[in-house]
Amino acid sequence: MTTYDYDLFVIGAGSGGVRAARIAAGYGAKVAVAEEYRVGGTCVIRGCVPKKLFVYASRFAEEFEDAAAFGWTVPETGFDWPTLIANKDREIARLEGIYRSNLERAGVEIINTRAAVRGPNAVHLVGEARDVTARYILIATGGHPNYDRKLPGIEHVISSNEAFHLETLPERIVVAGGGYIGVEFAGIFNGLGVDTSLIYRGEEILRGFDDDLRTSLHAEMVKRGIDVICGDTFTEIEKTETGLIGHTKQGRKLDAGQIMFAIGRTPNVEGLGLAEAGVEQGWNGQVVVDDYGKSSVDSIYAVGDVTDRVQLTPVAIREGHAFAETIFNANPTPVDHEAIATAVFSTPELGTVGLTEAEARERCRAVDIYKASFRPMKLTLTERDEKMLIKLVVDGESGVVLGCHLMGPDSGELIQVLGILVKMGATKAQFDATVAVHPSAAEELVTMREPTTRWAAEAAE
Ligand code: NDP
Numbered sequence: 001m002t003t004y005d006y007d008l009f010v011i012g013a014g015s016g017g018v019r020a021a022r023i024a025a026g027y028g029a030k031v032a033v034a035e036e037y038r039v040g041g042t043c044v045i046r047g048c049v050p051k052k053l054f055v056y057a058s059r060f061a062e063e064f065e066d067a068a069a070f071g072w073t074v075p076e077t078g079f080d081w082p083t084l085i086a087n088k089d090r091e092i093a094r095l096e097g098i099y100r101s102n103l104e105r106a107g108v109e110i111i112n113t114r115a116a117v118r119g120p121n122a123v124h125l126v127g128e129a130r131d132v133t134a135r136y137i138l139i140a141t142g143g144h145p146n147y148d149r150k151l152p153g154i155e156h157v158i159s160s161n162e163a164f165h166l167e168t169l170p171e172r173i174v175v176a177g178g179g180y181i182g183v184e185f186a187g188i189f190n191g192l193g194v195d196t197s198l199i200y201r202g203e204e205i206l207r208g209f210d211d212d213l214r215t216s217l218h219a220e221m222v223k224r225g226i227d228v229i230c231g232d233t234f235t236e237i238e239k240t241e242t243g244l245i246g247h248t249k250q251g252r253k254l255d256a257g258q259i260m261f262a263i264g265r266t267p268n269v270e271g272l273g274l275a276e277a278g279v280e281q282g283w284n285g286q287v288v289v290d291d292y293g294k295s296s297v298d299s300i301y302a303v304g305d306v307t308d309r310v311q312l313t314p315v316a317i318r319e320g321h322a323f324a325e326t327i328f329n330a331n332p333t334p335v336d337h338e339a340i341a342t343a344v345f346s347t348p349e350l351g352t353v354g355l356t357e358a359e360a361r362e363r364c365r366a367v368d369i370y371k372a373s374f375r376p377m378k379l380t381l382t383e384r385d386e387k388m389l390i391k392l393v394v395d396g397e398s399g400v401v402l403g404c405h406l407m408g409p410d411s412g413e414l415i416q417v418l419g420i421l422v423k424m425g426a427t428k429a430q431f432d433a434t435v436a437v438h439p440s441a442a443e444e445l446v447t448m449r450e451p452t453t454r455w456a457a458e459a460a461e
Pocket residue numbers: 148176177178179180181182184200201202206207233262263264265310311312342343344345
């Protein structure tokens with residue numbers, strides 16, 4: 001029998017790789033993980049975690065304002081960016097330490113170097129100039145921000161990576177991209193007092209989300225003073241003595257201290273030796289895998305953003321876990337990518353799971369929509385003009401709730417629970433059989449008696 005240095009060699013210590021390594025080691029496998037940067041990956045080091053801390057920071061301004069309506073005297077407030085950065089960095093270092101010690105406690109060897117595939121069972125450790133062998137190799141290298149490389153002056157812009165380490169907060173910023181990162185960072189900068197524009201090439205931000213969420217978030221962002229520009233895109237970035245000017249297709253000249261691109265992410269596959277090892281890749285370089293994470297080479301698997309399926313941390317974790325379960329516990333575990341609940345930490349934030357209204361109309365013969373738009377109770381004593389949106393998409397024939405779409409405070413928390421119900425196939429009648437929690441925003445979920453709209457395929461024909 002062939003012997004290998006390791007049962008499993010993981011390339012990349014992000015969410016997916018770390019989970020796979022720990023679970024595999026727990027099943028008795030000899031595991032090593034190579035990481036060229038910091039343990040924790042995009043989510044911990046320069047993604048979800050620091051972003052959420054920034055989101056918290058950005059929302060205090062409104063809290064201070066609203067507090068006055070509840071009788072509080074709020075002294076003059078001020079914001080210090082370097083304090084936020086330093087505290088955020090300390091927290092990220094703490095989390096990285098936890099990730100490292102969890103791996104070590106599980107018996108996983110951490111090798112701090114870049115690694116590349118050298119064959120079906122061989123890995124080259126670049127920094128150590130040596131090769132090791134493994135029965136299985138797991139590619140968990142994640143992704144990196146896209147730039148429009150052909151755009152003149154693109155070298156002057158930043159991505160979310162740099163936004164986490166800016167030395168000073170600019171007075172004005174333009175964010176390019178109308179996806180998750182674009183709307184989240186537009187909200188962060190706006191909340192921190194930066195004059196913010198968002199430029200998006202399409203008709204409406206957040207393509208793929210329910211249309212009511214898209215238009216409602218757009219409106220709320222504008223109310224907060226964000227200049228949301230749709231249907232336009234940069235043609236050139238010009239550097240001036242005082243900052244940057246973004247020239248656009250529609251003839252705009254957007255001046256700013258910083259321009260941040262958030263136009264999607266590309267799998268990290270460069271120099272990994274995948275083609276040489278015979279690993280099939282997709283149009284964007286992504287590793288093509290089956291339901292179990294297996295690539296076109298039997299001993300090479302991949303999980304997380306490098307597979308470019310659903311670019312979300314919990315998905316990578318689930319995929320990493322399922323891989324380890326499949327291979328090291330003889331328990332074949334495919335990952336179900338349907339109806340994944342997700343939150344967008346814009347301000348106000350969004351929560352969404354399941355089918356949009358448009359998708360439901362394509363798949364069902366009848367669709368009932370239940371929609372409520374109201375002022376969150378906390379704002380009733382304030383001057384703040386903000387609406388919360390709750391929308392349920394229901395199969396008009398079976399009554400099954402196919403999708404839930406929320407905008408407003410705590411939507412990210414609520415959608416986790418709604419995700420369970422959608423996954424279970426709960427019906428609107430079962431929602432209604434649940435007694436409301438009062439007073440809360442969530443009670444609308446179980447008190448919307450009549451559909452706001454009823455759509456039927458025959459009537460539409
Ligand atoms: P997204 O795919 O969400 O959005 C990319 C945006 O950039 C879209 O508006 C897209 O437009 C636009 N775009 C793409 N290419 C170009 C181009 N060449 N020129 C101009 N605009 C362009 O990517 P993000 O970068 O925002 O985020 C990356 C991934 O990270 C997301 O897919 C998400 O899964 C994950 N993420 C998740 C978060 C969460 O769970 N809260 C938070 C942050 C990131 P169009 O729609 O027209 O294609």
